[in-house]
Structure formats: C-alpha cells, structure tokens
Amino acid sequence: YYAGSRVVIYRKDLFSKAGVTSAPTTLAELTADLDKVKAANASDKAFSAFYMPGKYWYAAMSFVYGAGGKIAEQQGGKWVGTLESSQAQQGLAAWQKLTSYSVGGATKDEADQDAIMAQGHTGAILGNGWEVGAVTDPKTGKPALAKDLATFALPSNTAGQYTPSFLGGSDLAVPAKASNAGLGAAWIKYYTDTTSQTALAKFAIPNTTSLLSVYEAAGDANKSTGEAAKNTWFVPNTPNWANVESGNVLQNMLESIASGKSSTADAAKAADTQLAGILNAGS
C-alpha cells in the first residue's frame, strides 16, 4: 500500500570539487563523472567514488532489468534462470563497473552502507530516499553532511530514461481462514483506493504511478524517488521465490563477481542452475 524506490545519494560537494556540476543523464556520463571524483580523491586510499557492496542484489538486478534481461522466466511451464542471457550479462557488467569504485565491501551487503557513507570517504551510494536521513542521523550518522547530500534517479544507457528501481514496500492481506474475510477485504479496499492513496502520497510513494505527481509535488526531496518509481522491476512471481532468497543464490553469485572470484558468465551459469532447481521444486 506504499512503496520505496532507490536513487543515487551523492556528496554534491565532492562532486562539484571534482568538476561535476550537474547530475549525469546516462550511465556513461555517470561512470565518467565517477572517474573524475575518484581522480580528485586519489590521495585518500579509503575513498570510494561509488560504494556498491558485493551482495547488493537489489541494485545488481536493477541493471539486469535495465538492460532488458530478467532473473528467471517461465518457458513451457518450467522456470528457467535467464542470468546467462546477453542482456543480463550486459547489466551485470554495468553493475560490476560500479563495484570497481568501491574500496572494501565486496563481501558485504547494503545494510551498513549509510554508516559507511557517514564516515565521509564515500562519493555516492544507491539507496532508498529515507537513507539520506540515516546518513545524517545524529546517533548513527553524521548530521554535518546534511547540506552536502543530494539525490538523482539512476540513469540508464539512454538519456532521459532511468534504470528500473526495485519497488519494495508494504503489502496488506487478509488471512485465508479469517472469520470476517469480507470485512477485511473491504477495509483494504478503502485503505488502498484513490482517496486514501492521494492522502498518503504526500508522505510516501503511493501504490499507483498516476498519483506520483502528488508525491513529487509534496517536496523537492521527492523528485528523484518519484522519477525512479515510474520504471520498476519485481522478482519472479512464484511461491518458491522465497527459497531463492533464503538460499542466498543471488548474493553468492554477486559476491563472487564483485570479489573477482569468477567471471559474470560463470557465476551466472551456476546461479541459473540453482534458480531452476529451486523454482521448479515440487512441480
């Protein structure tokens, strides 16, 4: 009933010091800008122009879907892993380029990336809109960075278009054995209809793209996350997907790519085999 999208959170002070004055509109521009930021901070051995942890599968799969690939699809009633396709490989290569700007982090996920950005040796991260608040949190972050942080939606290879963002959020459901299932369903209907969502859109991304204008109008900070929410991807729609996540298939694949232990092709091949096994179990 509400969602969150990921955008690039960056240090505009470090970027402008390196000569980057406007947000990049394509991935090629982004990597060119990151090269400038990296060169400008070459003396700081702990500096990451872009901190991209190795197990950050929400980010990596965004690149896969952005390049036209997907994690898995059904072919003839059976699930097949499609990370070996040329589009997915392109996406993974683009993601791997970003991990090359990270110092450390190949074996970690994004759980502590806000704390790491707060340390001051990071140029940019890919995070949810609320992570800006986490970076500047008085207890666990650095409030002094508040004036130096800005956001932009992650661009794609084409100017004016964005890499799809993983649309994560919260869902409402009625238990199948509920005694008043009809009432529960009616409540959900009223809670998620246009009237309620328009009221909610002032504070969070609503459940429909048609109300994104309300969300973006509520504040400047919402512009990037609103734009990022226009183009999104989601995981394969099957109950067995939960086993893929708990089996860490994507995280292990990405970690071996980010740490250089295996090529994107080999890692994707192993992951595809695992995906097919897990997604087709029981059928």
Next chain:
Amino acid sequence: MRRPRPRNRPSGGLRSSGLPYLLILPASLVLAAVAAWPLVKIIQLSLQKQESGKYALFHSGGSTPFVGLRNFGNVLSDSTFWTVLSRTLVFTVINVILSLLLGLAIAILLNRVSTWARLILTGVLLFVWAVPSTVSTQVFYWMFSSQYGAVNYLLNGVPGLHMRGHDWFADPHQGLAVLTAVVVWGAIPLLAISLYAGITQVPKDVLEAARVDGAGAWQAFRSVTWPFLRPLLVILTTLSVIWDFGVFNQIWFMRDGHPEPGYQTLGIFMYSQGIGSSHYNLGATVGVLMMACLLVVMVFYIKQLFKIGDAE
C-alpha cells in the same frame, strides 16, 4: 554412661528402597519434556516426506507422509553435505587443539605465578567467559571490518604490510581463521580454569619426589602432572569436540546471517537447510546425522565419567 547404639543399616543400603529414583524423578521429567520430546519429534521429522512448498508442514498439521530413510539417502548423496562435513571436521580439530593447548598453557601459568597475578588473570578469564558469543562475534566483526576495523588499521602500520581495506572474509580460509580466533577466545576460560583446578590436585609430594630425583620442569610435567590430568583432559576434549562441532552463533553473526558456501559448517548447514529454507524434514535429517557423529564422541566421555566414578 550408655554407649550410643550403632545405627541399624538396612541391608543393601538405599538401593533397595527406590529412593534414588524418586529423587531424580523431577529432574528426569523436566529433561524428558525439554529434551526428549524434541528428540522424538526430530527423528520423526527426518523419516517423513520433505514437501517442496515452504510452509507445507504447517498446512498438513505438522506431519507429512512417512518415507523411511529417503531423506537420509538424499542428504548423504548430496556432495555439498560431504564438503560441509569435512570442513566441519577440520574446523573442529583445529579449534579443539588450539583451545586445549592455550587453555593448558594458561592453566600451567596460573599455577606458577604469584597469588595477585593469579587473581587478576582469573578475574579477566571470568569476564571473557561472561561475554555471550553473539556479543564477542559482533566485536570481532567490527575489529576485522575491511573499512573501519582496528586490526587492519594496526597491521597497516607494520612496515611492509598493506592492509588498508583488506577483506578478511573474501577468502573463506582467512575468514574461518578469524572465526577460529573468536571460538578459541571464548573457549579458553573454561578450559584454563578447569585444568588449573586439575593441576592443583596433583599431589605435591609426588612432584617433590620427582624434583628431588632430578627431573626437569618438562620431565616432571610429562611423568607426574600429565597422568593425573589425563582424565580431566579427556572430559574437556570431548566437551570441546561436541561444542566446536556444532558452532553456529559465531559463523552466523560474523557473516551477517548469510554465510557464504565456503563458511558452511554442519550447524550452519542444518539451520539454513532446515529453518532458513523451511525444509524442516531435511534439517531434521542433518540434525540426526550430527547427533550420530557426536554419539561416537560421547562414548569416550561417558566411559571416562564411569572411570572417575569408580576411582572414588
């Protein structure tokens, strides 16, 4: 003055009255409820069908059809299981040997130093013992962090070493070495204090006699102290093997709840198969196999307990 009458001892002592069994009944009931019932359930689960659906067990009222030893066949024919098992064995052996050597070394040290030093050292050991494994793992995680860890910072200062941003967990062997440090660190207090207690029980006159006969420190240790310590050492070794075989907390929390394939030991494998993926039947199967492995070790422990009991 009347001589006090000798008490009449019933023949056979207390055994015939059944009193001992009555006395251990409450504890046995608690143990049966807390340990025996889950044990029965786990064995039952391992003999039932593993459905593929994540929550199939809940849908079918907690039990699926009986399939005999099929789950055992599946687990034992899985090459991952054998890799995990061999990794667990190596990890256990290294941890047990290191824990015992360091524990024994500190125990001998405790025996030789002055009272003040002994008190301080024992106090420190007790503090270490009091730290829960999840907490100590978190502290070691921070110390060995690639970006903000103290270890990398300190080692970077050593001329010739470039440890800035070194990722201790990229290579599972290095990561397991860090985990060995955490496990051994937490295991030393019990071993050191127990072995120190054992060393103090070595009869002083035998040691004196050995020294008078011209035995050096090492010779005295080998011929006098060691035989007295051996029963205690067997018990402590057995316990260490059992504990280190099932290490879970340290590895789980050091890898943020997502241990990579290279870090999987049997405890982790059982959890991620069983509860992590909700394949309870397979998890129970691995659990039963783990117990079978440890039962072998238990034989030594129980034999030694009986030997000590007989000696008294």
